[in-house]
Amino acid sequence: MKLTTKLLAATAICGAGAASATELEVMHWWTSGGEANAVSKFAEAWNAAGNTWVDGAIAGGGDTARPIMVSRIIGGDPPAAFQFNHGRQAEELVEAGMILDITDVSEQEGWADIITPSSLLDSCTYDGRVFCVPVNIHSWQWMWLSNGAYEAAGVDVPTTWTEYVETADAVREAGIVPLAMGGQSWQQNGSFGVMALALAGQDAWLAVNQDKDSEVVMGPEYTRVFEAFGAARELSDGLNVQDWNQATAAVINDTAAAQIMGDWAQGEFALAGEVAGEDYSCLPGLGEVALLDTGGDAFFFPVTGDPEIEAAQKELAALMLSPEVQVSFNSAKGSLPVRPDVDLTTVNECTQKGLDLLAEGSTVPSGNQLLSPDTTTQLNDLMTEFWESPSMTPAEVQEQYAAIIADAD
Ligand code: BGC
Numbered sequence: 001m002k003l004t005t006k007l008l009a010a011t012a013i014c015g016a017g018a019a020s021a022t023e024l025e026v027m028h029w030w031t032s033g034g035e036a037n038a039v040s041k042f043a044e045a046w047n048a049a050g051n052t053w054v055d056g057a058i059a060g061g062g063d064t065a066r067p068i069m070v071s072r073i074i075g076g077d078p079p080a081a082f083q084f085n086h087g088r089q090a091e092e093l094v095e096a097g098m099i100l101d102i103t104d105v106s107e108q109e110g111w112a113d114i115i116t117p118s119s120l121l122d123s124c125t126y127d128g129r130v131f132c133v134p135v136n137i138h139s140w141q142w143m144w145l146s147n148g149a150y151e152a153a154g155v156d157v158p159t160t161w162t163e164y165v166e167t168a169d170a171v172r173e174a175g176i177v178p179l180a181m182g183g184q185s186w187q188q189n190g191s192f193g194v195m196a197l198a199l200a201g202q203d204a205w206l207a208v209n210q211d212k213d214s215e216v217v218m219g220p221e222y223t224r225v226f227e228a229f230g231a232a233r234e235l236s237d238g239l240n241v242q243d244w245n246q247a248t249a250a251v252i253n254d255t256a257a258a259q260i261m262g263d264w265a266q267g268e269f270a271l272a273g274e275v276a277g278e279d280y281s282c283l284p285g286l287g288e289v290a291l292l293d294t295g296g297d298a299f300f301f302p303v304t305g306d307p308e309i310e311a312a313q314k315e316l317a318a319l320m321l322s323p324e325v326q327v328s329f330n331s332a333k334g335s336l337p338v339r340p341d342v343d344l345t346t347v348n349e350c351t352q353k354g355l356d357l358l359a360e361g362s363t364v365p366s367g368n369q370l371l372s373p374d375t376t377t378q379l380n381d382l383m384t385e386f387w388e389s390p391s392m393t394p395a396e397v398q399e400q401y402a403a404i405i406a407d408a409d
Pocket residue numbers: 029030035061062085138244264296297
């Protein structure tokens with residue numbers, strides 16, 4: 001149903017002129033158990049305010065969901081709101097005038113004073129105007145380890161990438177797959193990015209991702225990363241799963257020892273009743289370089305030309321940043337709130353590690369903030385080709401990676 005039709009239905013029930021409860025369709029790719037639990041916190045808050053949340057979940061991850069959302073918008077049948085990652089993914093939609101300017105909400109709610117780090121509001125700002133609401137901070141730079149798997153292998157849970165590699169043989173001998181990796185390209189390229197920051201260090205990582213310096217891709221720091229990534233490919237042999245949460249499930253079930261994945265994985269551990277520090281462990285920066293990217297999710301609101309829908313879209317934007325909703329949503333999501341003035345006294349030890357790193361400013365921008373969607377797609381395709389082709393050598397993928405970075409914008 002189109003937005004206008006929905007609004008007509010809603011106003012017909014409420015009567016003209018009455019404050020009408022509004023039905024808004026919200027699109028996102030949060031379909032794992034933990035994600036669905038988290039998004040229900042938004043829906044509950046919106047419904048409790050007398051409105052109706054129409055859930056537009058799209059399965060298959062962001063790479064599947066985003067083109068569907070874009071085609072709905074440019075096809076003239078937009079949802080009322082949609083999730084994208086912080087950064088450059090919505091640039092073209094904003095430039096095309098298809099996204100609602102919510103600068104007035106941002107000013108009324110004082111977002112510039114609240115949202116931390118300020119780079120998140122900057123990522124929503126185009127030519128001085130605000131076009132989205134950042135709802136969380138998610139970081140890629142984590143490794144999740146099964147304490148049970150290491151106990152079965154008779155070795156201590158690793159605390160660094162080096163220890164992780166050293167104990168991989170013992171893990172194999174216990175019949176456990178050392179590394180859980182899903183089959184989608186974003187998971188492989190994302191994991192490579194995590195390894196690059198952890199093993200090549202911040203300067204080299206920024207030179208590549210921010211300055212697009214292809215010589216650094218070919219240099220010694222990155223050579224080490226490509227070799228380590230080749231070794232990681234072998235460590236993942238024996239587990240065939242597609243979705244990231246199936247890979248997380250293997251760690252939860254102790255059939256795999258570890259997964260490199262963003263902190264949204266914590267939503268799965270929590271839903272499975274696993275306790276951080278007891279059932280699983282977490283290594284920010286792979287235990288090597290403790291830096292987190294400040295990526296995450298933002299909601300955008302397509303232009304509909306309908307003032308009542310617009311008012312409701314703005315109400316939803318403000319609600320998503322209210323202190324209560326920030327706590328309930330982010331606690332379920334495994335992400336960190338975008339406002340530091342909320343009570344997070346009950347977080348687990350992994351979230352606390354994340355909060356500490358954020359507080360001390362040990363952060364870098366996210367890949368989505370630095371690279372265009374086109375460049376990211378090329379890197380995704382390359383890294384999945386490497387992952388699926390055992391005959392492709394680290395040196396070969398390194399050359400091709402450098403060529404993409406040399407052309408990146
Ligand atoms: C989003 C997370 C989401 C993850 C897996 C990321 O791009 O930022 O919110 O949980 O994808 O679906």
